[in-house]
Amino acid sequence: MGLFSFIKNAGKKLGLGGDDDAPDAEAVRKELASHNLGTDQVQVDVVDDKIVLKGEVADQSAFEKAVIAVGNTLGVSKVEAGELKVAAAPAKEPVFYTVKKGDNLWKIAEAQYGKGKGAKNNIIFEANKPMLTHPDKIYPGQVLRIPALDE
Incomplete structure (x- = not known):
């Protein structure tokens, strides 16, 4: 578990880039924080069109919501969450x-x-x-x- 695929040209546009441009890490961090999912301990990095999430969330629901919150962003084709840990219990494979x-x-x-x-x-x-x-x-x-x- 850890690498999730998304459709690059579908989703919410963040920043000023073109439709195929991945958003910058700060814009993704702000988008994630805007949902109040308890992701204060999550680090966001952007590598080409992939978002990398690292850190810790409280539960499985916050883990899954964090992945889709950043994955459903225009210009993002993958979310790597292998280093995103769930504090309450071991993370299950999300559907x-x-x-x-x-x-x-x-x-x-x-x-x-x-x-x-x-x-x-x-x-x-x-x-x-x-x-x-x-x-x-x-x-x-x-x-x-x-x-x-x-x-």
């Missing part, structure tokens, strides 16, 4: 889903959790806050975290 054209959270919930479980879409929405502000505001290429169901 991420890349949104395709025509997707909505209901369809994604059924695809990930099984037929008839589309109503679980609110779990996916809640798991991706504060990066998602409305359940209908997802876009192709965006990467979402898919939490396990507590059944």
Whole structure:
């Protein structure tokens, strides 16, 4: 676990560069901090179009949200989080889903959790806050975290 792929030309634009330009480390740090995920102990480096996260987060949720918060940035194709540690427990392999054209959270919930479980879409929405502000505001290429169901 540690290297996660994203679509380079999809996501939030940070800074003044062109669409294929990776943002600078300071812009990524500010974006990560803006979500209040408890990432104060996280160091951010940019290597070409890859973001490298190092340090410690409180729990698995903060780990996964930190990865998608910086990965869903225009100009970023990979996030390396091999040196990002989870304080509460050993990090599990996260489940991420890349949104395709025509997707909505209901369809994604059924695809990930099984037929008839589309109503679980609110779990996916809640798991991706504060990066998602409305359940209908997802876009192709965006990467979402898919939490396990507590059944």
